Amino acid sequence: AQTVTQSQPEMSVQEAETVTLSCTYDTSESDYYLFWYKQPPSRQMILVIRQEAYKQQNATENRFSVNFQKAAKSFSLKISDSQLGDAAMYFCAYRRTPSTSGTYKYIFGTGTRLKVLA
Amino acid sequence: KAGVTQTPRYLIKTRGQQVTLSCSPISGHRSVSWYQQTPGQGLQFLFEYFSETQRNKGNFPGRFSGRQFSNSRSEMNVSTLELGDSALYLCASSRDGPYIEQFFGPGTRLTVL
Numbered sequence: 136a137q138t139v140t141q142s143q144p145e146m147s148v149q150e151a152e153t154v155t156l157s158c159t160y161d162t163s164e165s166d167y168y169l170f171w172y173k174q175p176p177s178r179q180m181i182l183v184i185r186q187e188a189y190k191q192q193n194a195t196e197n198r199f200s201v202n203f204q205k206a207a208k209s210f211s212l213k214i215s216d217s218q219l220g221d222a223a224m225y226f227c228a229y230r231r232t233p234s235t236s237g238t239y240k241y242i243f244g245t246g247t248r249l250k251v252l253a
Numbered sequence: 254k255a256g257v258t259q260t261p262r263y264l265i266k267t268r269g270q271q272v273t274l275s276c277s278p279i280s281g282h283r284s285v286s287w288y289q290q291t292p293g294q295g296l297q298f299l300f301e302y303f304s305e306t307q308r309n310k311g312n313f314p315g316r317f318s319g320r321q322f323s324n325s326r327s328e329m330n331v332s333t334l335e336l337g338d339s340a341l342y343l344c345a346s347s348r349d350g351p352y353i354e355q356f357f358g359p360g361t362r363l364t365v366l
Contacts, residue, residue, distance in 0.1 A: 141295075170354075179256070180343070180357040226295065240309045241286070241355065245295035 137162045139229050141244035148217045149252050155202075156212045156247045158227030167231045169203065169210045174246075175223040183225070186210065214249075222251045255279065257346050257358035265364045271332040274361045278325050278346030284308075285327040286355065287319060290341040299342075302327050303349065331363075339365045 138161045148154035160169070167188045174180040186194045186203050193201050198218075202211045214221055227244040258277045266272050278285050286309075287299040298311040302321035319329045325346070331338055341362050345355035 172357075179359050180345075182354045185354065240298050240301060240311070242298070243288075243296040245293060 137164070137229055137231065137242050139227055139242050139244040141227055141247050143247045144245070145248045145250070147250040147252055148214070148221075150217055150219060152217055153213060153215045154217055154249065156214075156225050156227075156249065158210045158212070158244055160208050160210065160227070160229050160242075162208070162229065162231070164231050167229060169201075170228040170230070170241075171199070171201070171210075171212045172226045172228060172243075173221075173223045174226065175220075180226070184212065217251050219251050219253060222249055224248050257344060257356050259342075259344050259358040259361050261361060262359065263362045263364075265366065266334050267366050268334055268336060270334050271330065272334060272363060274329045274331075274342055274344075274363075276327045276329070276344030276346075276358060278327070278344075279356055282346035282348055282356070283325050284347045284349055284353075285321055285325065286345045286347075287327070287329050288343045288345065289313075290343055290360070291339075296343065299329065334365045336365050339363060 140159045169186045171183040172180050173183045184194050184196045184199050186201055193203050198215045200213045224246045226246045229242045260275045284303045286301040288296040290296050300319050301309040305321045316332045321327045341360045343360045344358045347353045347355045
């Protein structure tokens with residue numbers, strides 16, 4: 136069974152600094168998708184960035200980038216120039232590609248709470 | 254385009270009661286998934302519905318059930334509530350196929366006393 140592990144329950148970063156959130160996963164599949172979702176306090180969860188496993192190039196979205204190491208099954212999120220609005224719970228998620236049966240589901244990690252210090 | 258909506262936003266129930274939560278997906282989205290979020294456990298997948306059929310199910314007891322209507326709206330029911338059922342219940346909708354992002358609702362905060 137696939138698993139997603141976020142070993143950092145909480146992290147802090149100074150405003151304007153860079154922080155990296157860790158995520159490891161376990162799967163026997165070769166084709167899948169990885170995601171980082173952000174859940175601000177009392178607000179809805181939104182997608183930050185996603186990575187297709189077959190792509191070697193790391194995904195980037197403005198100040199957010201990932202370090203995808205497929206062999207190591209590692210998928211870390213780097214936030215550059217941290218802003219107060221980045222303070223949130225961050226979830227790493229895995230989703231396999233649809234099999235011939237067409238069924239699949241998302242598997243989430245336990246989350247990392249990011250605090251941004253002014 | 255309206256986002257995913259969930260009703261009610263807050264619920265307080267007592268042990269043994271049952272509860273029904275509702276989720277309206279984004280227009281055009283046929284897949285609806287439900288998650289239970291608790292501190293320290295992250296998001297636990299409950300089930301997914303697609304075109305009125307349960308397509309995937311997580312490891313939750315039979316007290317947790319759901320359904321989806323022809324307009325893709327979904328309901329989740331929990332019977333015989335237990336204290337441990339207190340959680341934020343999130344609904345997420347998506348179109349089908351690969352590369353598909355899930356769009357989450359604001360959640361229903363259920364407190365069982």
